[in-house]
Amino acid sequence: MSHVRRRSSSRVGHAPAIVQPAYLDVPPSPFIGRTPKITSPAAAQTSGVGVGAKPGGPGWLNSSRSPRASGPDRSPLLSKRTNATGQMPTLREAVTRFLTIILRLLRTPKGMIIAATTLLLCWTSAYVRSHSDELAARTVHPSLIPLIRHSGNMVHLVSPKLGARIKGWHDYQVENDPTRPPTREELERDSKHTFHPNGLLLVNPKGRHPIHVLIERAERRWKEKLERQSRTLSEAVREYKQRYRRNPPKGFDDWSVGTGQWRFCEENNVQLRDEYDQIAHDLAPHWALEGHDSRHRNKVMQERDHTFTIAMQPGEPHPTIHGPYAHIKRASDIADMLALFTGRMPRPLNITYIIDDNPAVMLPYTQRERMVELGQQGECPSFSLPQLDWGNHPRSDYGPSEFIDGEDPSLSNFAQACAPNSPLRRSERGEHYTDYSGENVRSFVWNHAKVMDLCQHPEARKLHGHTMQQGVPLGPLVPLFAFAKTRLHADILAVPIEQWEAHYVGYEPSWEGKSMNKLLWRGSTTGVEFNRHTPWRRSQRARLHIMSHETAGTKNLMWSRRGQLREANVSIAAINDLYMDTSFSGALQQCDPETCKLLETKFDMKPTIGQDESNTYKYMIDVDGNGWSGRFHRLMSTRSVVLKSTAFPEWYQDRIQEWVHYVPVKIDYSDVYDIMAFFVGNTNGQGSHDSLAQKIGEAGRQWAKEFWRYSDMAAYMYRLSLEYSRILHHDQGDVDYVEMPSFNL
Structure with missing residues (x-):
């Protein structure tokens, strides 16, 4: 068979022929975890690796094992961990x-980038650490x-x-980039101005316009x-008990009978039937008196000068008037208003009004606080004092009295009516206190009732004609009804009727028809005695x-741009010409000849309009004038925006x-220009x-129409009369309104 190749026979003395393994071109078996690399045919023959080798048998290389034998048969992997002598490398060799x-890694592009980045981070960290400020x-x-x-983020x-x-x-x-528009979160965070407990908003210059x-x-x-x-009688009784910790007075159900709704309030559509906290504040110290003591003081006040008394009898359609000034028109106007509920009163009641525009009763702080505390506890003091001198008025025996002298005669009567550590007392004693006047702190009013508290605002006391005086003499608690009082006086606040009209006759343009974009005021020379002895x-x-x-000087004006606060230094003459039309007008009043002449020559008196x-x-x-302002209701009925500055909280304050x-508006007027700049704009017409402004003007007009009606004033006096009647007779029983439980299933 000539086509069969014969195998060459080995001859002695000749080198063996090199035989190429037959399996070099064969792919590795999928059942073998790792195919060894054979570098030479001799290695293959000496190792016994062949096609017929069995796993685990001679010539099989198991890569999962770690051979520990030394010598030429040792695994190539193990040789990497040892030196040329077969021993473990030394520290120097390892380093x-x-x-x-x-160095090999640094020669590669990736290595160079990693090294440069690491060096840059280290240098940046060191630089930032040393130059952070x-x-x-x-x-x-x-x-x-x-x-x-x-x-x-990377360094973190x-x-x-x-x-x-x-x-x-x-x-x-980011925060200090002037070209960056602020985000909504930043606006909300930065617009958090300080709402101080004294009623002022302290402006944050980085926030929104306040x-x-x-x-x-x-x-x-x-x-x-x-x-x-409250919408029903039951709700009103529950709200009353929660607020004042006692039952409502007898007659409270005449604001209802059986139907669960207030009769008087429903008949007259009275709104806000729970908001009468001013009455509770005024009557709080009277609860400390015995019933017979209160009745005695009430009787003595009816004989006091500068007063008139209105007597109400149950079932009578109209009250009667007596007293030294029973003939004045103010007395008859008040009696006409009280006639709306006189016949509904559960008991006879006499209330005495002082005819003056100013209050007349003030208690030392310690006395008032003690009486309020005893009244809340249901206890009545009975300190005996001799006859009291009531100024130019007759001396009267007030019987049991709780009167205590002032603590420090060197202080004004206003300061003695404040707490010992109040800002007003500290200011008059020459001690340190925080001054919130416009020259020191930029602020706006957020709670008008708190701003009227002189104890917290000594900076306002010397800026009002009534409070710049020493104050009425401290005396015992007597039941006088007054038309104006500060938070420090102990008079009982009543509703004045002067200058009030249901409808004001005259031209009443719409907001668009108002051609004058300025602030208007015309008034007479009242509010203080204009003489050389008074800092008028x-x-x-x-x-x-x-x-x-x-006309001289400049002022820092604050205005609004896209909701944000902006400030600019502007001419006082320019902003007065742009914003203000305020001046004395009419005939000169309450001035001595010297001061009247000065006012005529130095002041630009304008005619009334x-x-x-x-x-x-x-x-x-x-x-304010000598007392409260009687024109507020008329101004609120005009659709114009009314700015109000006063020291007297009135009956509608709640x-x-x-x-x-x-x-x-603050008493010192430091916020007037900023208010006008917000609504009118700055001197360039911006902001x-x-x-x-139109929205506030219309809301004020609607409020005067719905919440300050003749019946609303009568409702306040009706509730005040019920409360005061209970104080006069609380020792006789049957003075509370007790709601009967309902068994209607």
């Missing part, structure tokens, strides 16, 4: 081998801000503390007040006239919302909020 590997104040280019942010993975510093640097740069915040907050509070009002230039009306006629002309102004300011129905 040399490690550095060799590092300098970097925090340094302004960088806006394009670098994202790089700083990403660097902070290595060093959280250093990463936080870089992130803080980024936040600082008037935006005040209006939004006031609208929410007014809405909540309307929603929580600091009184409320005189300061308003003087400040609006200044009628209602038709005044209604063309979009803004009007209401300030039933109106500042910044919704009117704009409150006006005419629509918000």
Whole structure:
């Protein structure tokens, strides 16, 4: 068979022929975990590796094992861990081998990038650590801000503390970038002005314009007040008990009978039937007196000068009037209003009014606080005193009396009516106190009732004609009904009727028809005695006239741009010409000849204007006279925005919302220009909020129409009469209204 190749035979003395393994081109078996690499045929023959080798048998290489034998048959993998002699490498050899590997890595592009990045991070960390204060104040280019942010995130993975510093640097740069528009979160955070407990909003210059915040907050509070009002008698009784910790007075059910609804309030559609906290405040110290003591004081007051007394009898359609001033028109007007409920009274009642515009009763702080405490506990003091001298009035024996002398005669009577550590007392003692006047702290009114508290605002005491005096003498608690009082007086606040009209005859244009975009005020020289012995230039009306006629100097004006607060230094003459039309008018009053002549020559007295002309102004300011202001209701009925500055809380104080129905103004007028700049705009016409002003003007007009009616004033006096009648007779029993439980299933 010629086609069969014969195998060559080995001959002695000749080198063996090299035989190529037959399996070199065969792919490795899938059942073998690792195919060994055969470097030479000799190695293959000596190792016994062949096609017929069995797993685990001679010539099989198991890579999962770690052979420990030494010598030429040792695995190549093990040779990497030892040196040329077969021993473990020394420390020097290991370090040399490690550095060799590092150098090999650095020669590659990836290695160079990693090394450069590491060096840059180390250098940056060291630089930021040593120059952190300098970097925090340094302004960088806006394009670098994202790089700083990403660097902070990367460094935070290595060093959280250093990463936080870089992130803080980024936040600082972002917040101080003048070209960056603020985010919504930043606006909300930065617009948090300080609402101080004394009733002032302390302005944060980095926040939103505070008037935006005040209006939004006031609208929410007014809405909540309307929603929580009682709708039935049961709800009203429950609310009364929660607020005042006692039952309502007898006759409270005449605001209802059986139907579960108040009769008087339902007949007259009286709103806000729970908001009578002023009555509780005025009558709180009277609860400390025995019933017979209260009745005795009530009888003595009917003989006091400068008073008139209105007597109400159950079932009688109209009250009667007696007393020294029973003939005046004010007395008959009050009697006509009380006639709306006189016949509904459960007991006879006499109430005595003082005819003056100012209050007449003031107690030392310790005495009032002690009486309020005893009244809440249901206890009555009985300290005996001799006859008391009541100024120019007859001496009267008041019987049991709780009167205590003032603590410090060197202080004003106003200060003695305040707490010992109050700001007013500290200021008069020459001690340190925080001054919140306009020259020191920029602020706006957020709670008008608290701002009227002289104990917390000593800066306002010398800026009002009534409070700049020593104050009425401290005396015993007597039941006098007054038309005006501060929070420090102990008179019982009543409803005045002067200058009130249900409808004011005259031209009443719409908001768009009001052509004068200024602040209007015309008034007489009242509010203080204009003589050389009185600092009348600091009184409320005189300061308003003087400040609006200044022409020299500049003022820092605050206005709003896109909701944010902006400030600019402007000329006083320019803003007075732009915003103000306020001046004394009419005949001079309450001035001695010397001061009257000075007012005629030095003051720009303007003629009075009628209602038709005044209604063309979009803004009007209401300030006090000798007492409360009687024109507030008329101003609120004009659709104009009413700015009000007063020291006298009035009967409707719990039933109106500042910044919704009117704009409150500080006694020192430091906020007037900023308020006008917000609504009208700055001197360049920028930042006006005419629509918000229109909204407040219309809300005030609607409030005067729905919440300050003749029947609303009668409802206040009706409830006050019920409360005072109970105090006079609380020792006789049957003075409370007790709601009977309902068994209607």
